[in-house]
Amino acid sequence: MADRFANTQPSLSGPASSGFSITPNDATDLAETVRALYVGGGGNLSVTMLSGEVVTLANVFAGSILPLRAVRVRATGTTATDIVGLV
Template sequence: MPAKNPFIDFAQDATAPALDLVAIVPDDNNDLVTVVRKIRVGVGGDVKLVTSQGTTVTFQNCYSGEELGPFFVARILANGTTATGLVGYC
């Protein structure tokens, strides 16, 4: 039986808590299954991403445990991303 969620009917906007989390595998050719609004870095390094509007940005020298965002991310690129253990908040 799934856990009861007393917040299910609350308005969901860009600043609301994430409804779900997704493990991110960087990929140069494919978008994420779901656009995410924040990224947690497991092991530090660079994160190269493409926003939902198509802008490519590299966040250099991210530290372990750092959270990037909020902004809408469509893809994490493999070429240019050295950080690992990435988790997306959606």
């Protein structure tokens, strides 16, 4: 399949080119730092940011795409479901 953007430098403001399913875990970092998180089932989302800070986002709506540079989605404090890391 042709990709007319194959020679374009990717940027954080551009669209994601890959993604992976995330199971929240308090002890294990993600396979790679994400540029955004998709939340399929609404709820609270607790993440460790690239800076190391732990942030809990309350009442995230289902279908949200959050532009976060996160390294971990924590089980403690996360009630959101169907989370996908976008890179």
